[in-house]
Amino acid sequence: MASTQDVLELIQQVAAEVITPRFRALADxxxxxxxPGDYVTIADREAEVVLTRELGRMFPGARVVGEEACFTNPELEFTLGGAEHAFTVDPVDGTRNFVKGSPDHAVMVSEVVAGQTCRAWIWQPEHGVSWVAERGAGVQRNGESLTRIGQDRLALGATSKASRHGFDGGGELAATVETAWCCGIDYPNLLMGELDYLVYKNVHPWDHLPGALMVTELGGDVRNFAGEPYAPGWTGPGLVAAASTEMAEQVQRLWIEP
Incomplete structure (x- = not known):
């Protein structure tokens, strides 16, 4: 059975060989x-093919649920919760950023066993930073154990919902900012204490399972708008990821319209 490090090295190799050579070098x-506004590139498609093939080789019998495969076959996404062993793959998270030449993109993979996320990987190729989590074993940043350091301020959050940019919950929160349009950047920002919560409308497993495991491993809380814990197989709408249960409850109370 391939190790956690083996999977990280696979992700890094695919990024180096398939994704990075296309960065700022894409033909029309x-x-x-x-x-409209939802981009896919040759790098997304080719990287997913390689990751799917190699994960299948490393973990025979495991189902691989990739973003681009689910665009072709939407039903595939809904098989995740019932799979005995599966992986999610987001070959280029933040494709819009990638197309625009921004370094804020990532490759993300998660492993699901019997309906529970047990391992997760985020690789930011242009920043050269890896984030790896194993259930019950915490989070590592570039191989070093991570401890979240909170900030002495009103809770600062980010959302992709434009109508809520600047939302401050009547003064209970700092003015909400725009996300990086890349979960592989947003979740690490939450892990590092640069953000205190995230609010998303769209919830796909390849976008959120990796970061959700990392957040909960550091004592945070990831839940849907009904207050239920986020887990494989749940498809939305809406998700709150926060540095603590208390903060998740506060954000949920202020954000969710009655």
Whole structure:
């Protein structure tokens, strides 16, 4: 059975060979939109093919649920919760940033066993930073154990929902800022204490399972808008990730419209 380090090295190799050579070097015919504003590139597609193939080789019998495969076959996403062993793959998280030449993109993978996320990987190739979590064993940043350091301030959050940018909960929160449009950047910002909570409307497992495990491993809370713990197989709408249960409850109370 392949180790956690083996999977990280696979992700890094695929990024180096398939993704990074296309960064700021994409031809027009290598960029498409699945929906208006929802980009996919040759790097996304080729990286997912390689990651899917190699994870299947490393873990025979495991189901691989990739973002691009789910665009072709949407039903695949809904098989995750019932899978005995599965992986999610986001080959280029933050594709819009990647297309625009921003270094704020990542490769993300999570492992799900019997409906529970047990390992997670985020690799930020242009920043050269890896984030790895194993259930019950905490989070490592570039191989070193991570401890979240909170900030002495009103809770600062980020959301992709434009109508809530600047929302401060009547003064109980700092003015909410825009996300990085990349969960592989947003969740690490929460882990590092640069943000205190995140609020998302759209919830896909390849976007959120890796970061959710990391947040909970550091004592945080990830839940849906009904207050239920976020888990594989749950599809939304809405998600709150926060540095603590108390903060998640506060954000949920202030954000969720009656």
């Amino acid at each position: 015919d290598q960029v498409h939109q699945k929906h």
